[in-house]
Amino acid sequence: MDRVPETTAGTRIGVVVVDDHAIFRSGLKSDLGPGIAVLGEAATVEEAIAVIQECRPQVVLLDVHLPGGRGGGGAEVIHGCSRLGSDTRFLALSVSDSAEDVVAVIRAGARGYVTKTISGAEITDAVQRIASGDAVFSPRLAGFVLDAFGTAAVASVDSELDRLSAREVEVMRLIARGYSYKEVAKALFISVKTVETHVSAVLRKLQLSSRHELTRWAAERRLL
Template sequence: MTEAARPIRVVVVDDHAIFRSGLKADLAADIHVLAEAATVEEAIAAVAAHSPDVVLLDVHLPGGRGQGGREVIAGCAGLLAQVKFLALSVSDSAEDVVSVIRAGARGYVTKSISGAEISDAVRRVAGGDAVFSPRLAGFVLDAFGTAEVAVEDELDRLSARELEVMRLIARGYSYKEVAKALFISIKTVESHVSAVLRKLQLSSRHELTRWAADRRLL
């Protein structure tokens, strides 16, 4: 089978088994479901085990620290370069949309869309596009407006790995938890945190959390 013909490999994450079954049945033939998960912990384990092209991710999930889909993305931070997340939820609130996009999702669609539409969204996200249900795109444009330019200038000081570490530390992860999530040593985490604090001119992880919260990076 050629690369162009290879099926798009996905993991489906939702805490309702009936919905997962229906979604699998509705996906097009060129989309192959590798695994399913119902909780934050199961989702992180499934993504780590299968390294799918796309994760179809419900925003609200049981388990973990109670942060749902955002926590799954954070827990898979070391895989974000190759795994893309598409949020799929009944919620169409601006808060849910913006928070999961800030966490690293490539798109957000509501569960009211058809099987053909979700299949198309999966293909587009797998290809590198950002995909949103029509009325949700405005939330993202409002949230990532001109104020985002200053934030991007500050974030440009950080390397890709430092940015990953910064986000996890700012969300309250311990050094040990960050090390486990990114598959690096605790000593390496400590070095990255020191570099982040120095580059952002901050003196502690508590200041870092406030800095990230003020810029809506959590």
């Protein structure tokens, strides 16, 4: 895990680069335009969460498949940084162009997903757009999402999720993945009692009776 002083960013867009290959991180940093300042970098889930929380970048360039943690890769990093809210946005960057990987990381909270074949000019543009609040997808990947779910299915899932608060969605995903209440509390920096309250609210709003049903509900909608 490497970090540079945040003051070097100036008025530039501050980013953190997360990838388990040092050569790729080095190449990516050299390709970024002068309007972008790299505040830090990381190679594992744990390192990424730590450096992102310390540097608080505007954008995180995040590999989808990372070692460490509970095996959740880039999605786990996003969940681990949830307390930063919308101040930090995530752009997934991967060699994978599978619909499953795309949807999983977008559901976790990433604002975009591009493949590693992207050029330096394109990644610079993508970072700028993500920082301004846009969503960015490689055209092929956006098509995969629609092909995999269909616009009606996406709308249906979004409608169900709209019943939940942002925090309830975070808790729901972790519980559905098998996290204990204590582990959820630690990941989200809240008390176990608060986790219990959120789980009860989620089950009530989704009309489910147990965490087993919640896991099945999330799995059927590919929200894990």
